[in-house]
Amino acid sequence: MKRLSIINHGPGIGSAWRLLLVAGISMLILFTSCSRNNSADETTVTLGYNSFLSDSFTDAPPPIEVINAELARVHPEIALQYQVMPQDMLDSLIIWLSSQDQTVDIYGMDVPWVTQFGRAGWAAPLNQYIPELEQYIYPAGLEIFAYDDDYLAIPFWGGVAGLYYRTDLLAEYGFAPPESVDEMIEIITAIRADQPSLAGLLWPGEREESLNMFFATLLYAFGGSYTTDQGGYAFDSQAGHQAVEFMRTSIAEGWSPRGLTSWNRLESRQRFVAGEAIFSWDNHDIITWLDDPEQSAVAGSWGFMPFPANPGGRSVAVTGGFGFAMNPYSSNPEAATRVLEVIAGPTVQKGFALAWGPVQHAVGLYEDPEVQEYNPNVQLLEPVLAHAINRPPSRNYAELSDIMLQELHSALTGSRAVEDALTNMNRRAAALEAR
Structure with a gap:
């Protein structure tokens, strides 16, 4: 297993069984994605983010694979299309959203953009679509993406x-x-x-x-x-x-x-x-x-x-970091909501913690033994996260x-x-x- 370190990003020491398991999951996800894309009854939801969703900094599967696998399990009627955006996504998003473009249904929002996007009405109020959101994500994590009491994004990684x-x-x-x-x-x-x-x-x-x-x-x-x-x-x-x-x-x-x-x-x-x-x-x-x-x-x-x-x-x-927001001009708001529910859920939030490391704001995440194994001392974060602004x-x-x-x-x-x-x-x- 490779543990996260900002000093040493060399190769990890994952056991053979774990590597075989990851390879097996990856093949299953690839097969599932290909077979799902052939169904005429599916609704496609497009998620826009930079290329990092395809990366893992440990031996755990990359987040996009975890999202696809969990979505296939919970909502097989929805296909997720991952649109890789440039590293600096802000310019593209401003152009699209100001013209009410439907290119992406879900997109990554950086913490400093909240006021700008909230005032412009460029993010759907998620607490209206997912009223039970605070059952999955600590309020402090949601509030850093809040504008006028509306939660604009689901946090998935930050500092x-x-x-x-x-x-x-x-x-x-x-x-x-x-x-x-x-x-x-x-x-x-x-x-x-x-x-x-x-x-x-x-x-x-x-x-x-x-x-x-x-x-x-x-x-x-x-x-x-x-x-x-x-x-x-x-x-x-x-x-x-x-x-x-x-x-x-x-x-x-x-x-x-x-x-x-x-x-x-x-x-x-x-x-x-x-x-x-x-x-x-x-x-x-x-x-x-x-x-x-x-x-x-x-x-x-x-x-x-x-x-x-x-x-x-x-x-x-x-704090800083990214959350996933919903395009208010999406042509598939119901399906996009189901995808965001999956992202807010424990499986995907844990996937981010294993592949990228903290910070996530998911309730109970840092009590998970596997998350603690991949991220030593991570339990020290929860008292600090309660004070996030x-x-x-x-x-x-x-x-x-x-x-x-x-x-x-x-x-x-x-x-x-x-x-x-x-x-x-x-x-x-x-x-x-x-x-």
Whole structure:
């Protein structure tokens, strides 16, 4: 079996019986697909996504094969046509959906597109078609694809960020995991007084998307939110100022390394993996190999939790990833709904977890022994997933992200005062949405 690792993607060590089983399933699926396509009574549903649906990063079958096999079992009257789309699908989808095209019945939606597609009416409200959806998918997973209380997509793969911490160091100095930002600072100060070579908190400060996500984490931790009650942006709120001042102070006080403003996520995580830090804000994907002594110096000595919040604040886990949405102009909405029910079900969600690894938001998925075998420590994800939120809402998230990065990085590097940077961020973001 091959376990997922972002460092080592070499060949796995799957047993012969598993490989034979996978080969057998693949042949059966191929035979089933060919025979089903010859039936005149079938309804064809077209699913548009990039080529990754045909890939598996372990010895488990690729997701498209799992979807086809489960659909053949549950709804043999429906044939699924997989349309491979370019890696950057957004442009094609905008052209099709704005012209009410029926090329695809189901398509992959990225988390940052939710506001744009929701406002334009380019995704069918799935809670109206599948009222029992929350029985299969945790509400937090559905809410990251929600617009005006409508669920626009079924999540199937993504990422979520939280706080890694050194269990051995906290135990040695008599601390429990922090329940607030202030407690985290207290722990950092106490341990670094005795071990000053340790970094207190690692986070990626380079001008890349991770910086926006860390700012959002802190914004909520200090009691803020993306928007005001009137719907305008609230980046320049008191909590926004506290978030940026925390980042600046963490560097000035030595809680975080001074070179951090030029680090990306990989450069940040390498230092935690090497045992050089007490805490690290990072994505979920290292949990599957942090206990591997060949890759990690902190094996057996770490934990993962939602980022703590101060009183009045909210612990959040800023997420990303893809879900499957239904084209509101589909000529086969009933059949497309049946396909989406299959995708939301435990068999297909498990198939994604085995072939691609986490994150999925399926109820009870990480209690499955086989999922745990393929993804060690995956059970640590569920407490973090309960705090999942989307990135800031925008009709054009790519431009909003760039605006935020420009202003945040200028504040961190001192080229612009915090107040000026946040005022500019809010003004430019509002102008972007008004266009």
